[in-house]
Amino acid sequence: MNGKKLIELRGITKAFDGEVVLDNISLDIYEDEFITLLGPSGCGKTTTLRIIGGFETPDKGDVIFDGKRINDTPPHKRHINTVFQKYALFPHLNVYENIAFGLRVSGLKDEEEISRRVREMLEMVNLRGFERRHVTKLSGGQQQRVAIARALINKPRVLLLDEPLGALDLKLRKDMQNELKGMQKRTGITFIYVTHDQEEALSMSDTVVVMNNGSIMQIGTPTDIYNEPSNAYVADFIGESNIVDGVMLDDYSVKLAGHTFVCVDKGFGKNTPVDVVIRPEDVDVVPTAEGELCGHVVSVTFKGVHYEVIVDIDGFKWMIQTTDYVAPDTDIGVKIEPDAFHIMNKSEYSGMFGDYSSFSDELDQLSENGGEDD
C-alpha cells in the first residue's frame, strides 16, 4: 500500500465469557485506505471494529494509532468516528442537531460556524433542506446519510462503518456503495468497513480482509482475493467456485479428475496433493469430443446474464456458468484454460467447500439469512 501506516493491530486477542472471538489478529491500516473486514456473522469483524473504536478492550495485544498505543484511550478521545449498524441517531434531536452534536460536544459555540459546517455535511450527503426534519420520520436511506454526516463532521482520521447498508434494499444499497466510495475518495479519510456481503466488499474496497472464526484468512486487493484465494474457505466465501482435489505433478502441470492440465502455477514441488480452484465462469462448454473432461448435465437454471449448469464429472458436481443454453440430462465436454486454474496448498478447510452435489439456491439463501445478525 502507498501512504503511511495509520492503525496497527498487534496480536489482538479477545474473549467474551471464555469464548475466544478474536484470536491473535494483526493488521495494518493505511492512510486514505478503504479497507473492508469481510466474513460471516460471528467471525469477529464487528469486535475488531469495536476495538478500533474503543468500545471494547483487547485482552491481549496492542492497538496503535499514528504511532501511539491507544489501548487505554476512551472512545471520546480517539480521532475515530463510527457509523453504527442501525444508525443510532439520537431520537430526541432533529437532523440538524444530530449532525451538529459532535461540534457542540467539542465545545464549539460559534453558531454561524456550526451552521456552515452542518450545511456542508448535508450537502455532501445530499440532504439539503432536511435540517428541521425529525430523524424518526426519515427513511432508512436518509437516516443512513444523517449518520454518515454526523460521523464525518468532526473530520475524523478514520471512519468506522458497521454493516451500514445492511438494512437498505438492493437498489439503494448499490447507489450508496458508489456514494460511500466517492465520499472516501473526496475526503481522504480512512474507511474501515464491516460487511458480510462479498460483492459489496469487492466492489468498494482498496483492501479486503477475509475473516473467519476470529482469525484473518487473507488480506489483499479485491482482485487478489478473488483470483488468488489463499485457501478453500476464502475461495468459497468469495464467489462461486469449484474446489477440486488435484495433484501438482510438476511446475505448470496439474492432474485432476483423471486428466492432466497445463497451468500457470509453480513451486509446489513434485506430486504434491493440492486444492484446485476453478471459477464457474472460467469453464468452457464444448461438444463431448472436444472436451478435456466429460460430464453429465444434472440441472440447468436460467439466471438472466447466464445459465447456471451443474455438471457431474466423475462423481464430483461442478458449477459452470455459460451464456449458451445446455439441455439438462445430456453429456457435455468442458475445456479449461491454463490461467483459469488456481492452485492452493491443502489446508484445514480442504474438502469442506466447493462441491455442488447438494447445491440449491434455497439452502444458500437460508444460511445467508441465518447469519445476518452479527
Added chain:
Amino acid sequence: MKVLGRLWLILVFIFLYAPIAVMILISFNSGESTTEMQGLSLYWYRELFRDKATLEALKNTLLLSVSAAVLSTVIGTLAAVGIDRMKNRFMRGAVMSVTNIPMMNPDIVTGISLMLLFVFVGTLLGLESYLSFWTLLIAHVTFNLPYVILSVLPKIKQMDKNIPEAALDLGCTPWQSFFRVELPFIMPGIATGFIMAFTLSFDDFVISNFTSGSSFETLTIHIYSMIKKSVKPDIYALSTLIFAVVLLLLVVSNLSDRDGEPAKEKSPERRGAARFRGKEGGAAK
C-alpha cells in the same frame, strides 16, 4: 349480538360511574344530608374553602406526594440505570425480586411492617411521637419505587446500545453521554414514573393509615376519620373538583399525543395497571 354487547357495556359503565355521579350530585346539595337532595347550590364549595382542616390536609397531601414522587423518581431512575447494567444475573434477580415486594404484598402488610419498624426504632430511641411527615415520606417512597423502576427500566432496554456509544464516539465523556443522550431518551419513562408515583402517593390510604401520626394528616386520613363519624358534602365537593382536574388532565394528555404511542402506554396509570405491567415484563424476560 351487537346490541347485546352495547347494552352490556352501558351496564358496566353505569355500575362504575353510579357512585361518582352520586358524589357529584350531592356536592351541589343545598342541605346537610349526604343521602337526600334538598336543592342545588354551591354552598359546599364555599364551605370547602372555609374548612381549615380539609385544606390543611390537602396541602399536606400535596407536599407529601410531591416530595415522595421526586425522591422516588431520583432513586428509582438511578436504580433502573444500575439494574440495567448489572452483569451478575443472580444479583440482578435478587434486586428485582426485593423491589417487587411492595407491589406484590397487600398494602396492609406493607403498612404494618413499616409501622413495626418505626415503632421499634422509635421506642429504641425513646421518641415520643415518631410517626410524622418523615415516616410517611419513607413509606411512600418505598411503595413508589417499584413503579418508578418498572416505568424507567423498559425505556432503558428499548434504547439501542449503540446510542450511548455514538455519543462517546462523537466526543462525549460518559457523564456527558448520560445527560445529553441517555437521559433525554428515557425521559418519557421517568415522567410516567413520576406521575404514577405522585398519584399513588396522593391516593394512598392503607399504608398512610399505619405510618402517619397525629402531627401530619393527609387528605385520605382526614376523610377516613370523618367517615367514621359523619361526612359533610364539602368532601364531595373536593372530590368533584379533583375528579374535574383529573378528567381535564387525561383528556388534554390524550389529545396532545394523538399520533404518539397508544393511550395506555403514555397516560399515567394507577397502581393496578402498573402492577400488571410489571408482572408481564417479568414474565417476558
Added chain:
Amino acid sequence: MAARGTRGQGLMARAAASPHIVWSVLFIIAPLLFVVYYTFTDADGAFTTENVSRLFTSNYVLIFVNSVCLAFIATVICLVIAYPTAYLFSRMKAKRQRAAVLLIMIPLWMNFLITTYSWMTLLEDTGIINSALRRIGLGAAHMINTPGAVVVGMVFCFLPYMILPIYTVMSGIDEKLLEASADLGCNGWQRLVRVVMPMSLSGVVSGITMVFVPSISTFYISQKLGGGTFQLIGDTIESYFVGSAINYHFGAALSLVLMVLILISMAVMNHYTDSESGERTKMV
C-alpha cells in the same frame, strides 16, 4: 483503565443502584423481618408461639374463611364482568378503544373512601336505590350491612384491575392470528374459544391476583358496607394496630399468615402462567 470509559462507567452504574439497594434493605426487608420478630415474641420480647397457635382458634379460622370466601366471590364476579367487557373493547376501532380504556381508568383515580361512601348512599335502606324502588312500587330491599354489599364494594373498587390486563393481552393478539384461524375453518365462536381464550389466559391470571389480593386484605370496604356486622382479616389486623385493642404481636402474626397465604397462591398462579406462556412460545 481502558476503557476507563467503559469499565469506569460500569462502576458508576453499579453505584447508581446502591441508594435503592440500601433503601430496600432498610425499608422492605427489615420491616418484613420485624413482622416475623413480632409474631414470635410477646410484649416482654420473649420468644413465644402463643400468637401463632391463637390463630388456629375457631374465631380466627372463621375470619380467614369468611375473607377468602368474599374475596373469591368478588374475584369471580369481576372476571365474569370483565372478560366480555375486555373482549368487546378489543373488537372496537382503535380510537374508541382508547376512549373506553380511559373511561375504565377514570374511576381508579377517584378516592375509594369517597366512592365507597357513595355506595353507602346508594345502598342504604333509605338510600337512592331503595327510594327509586319504592317510587316505582317495588318494595325496598335491605342491602347495606350485608356480605352482598361488601362484595359490591369490592367489585366496584377492583373491577378495572381485572378489565385492564385482560384487555391489554387481548388487544395484543395479532389480527393475523384470528384471520389464520378463520382461514383454517374456525367460526366466530370457535375463534373465541380456541384462539382468544388460551391466549388471554395470562391477562386473566394477572387480573385474578390484582383483584384477589386487595379484596382479601381490605378493611374500609367491609367497615363501611358491612357495617361491622362481621369481620374480615383486614379489619382484624387494623384493629390490632390502630384500633381499640392494640396488640402488635398478634397483629403481626395475622399479617404474616395473610402474606404467606397470598405468596403461596401467587406462586401457584405464576407457575400456571409460566408453563402456559412457555408452551405458547414453543408453539409460535
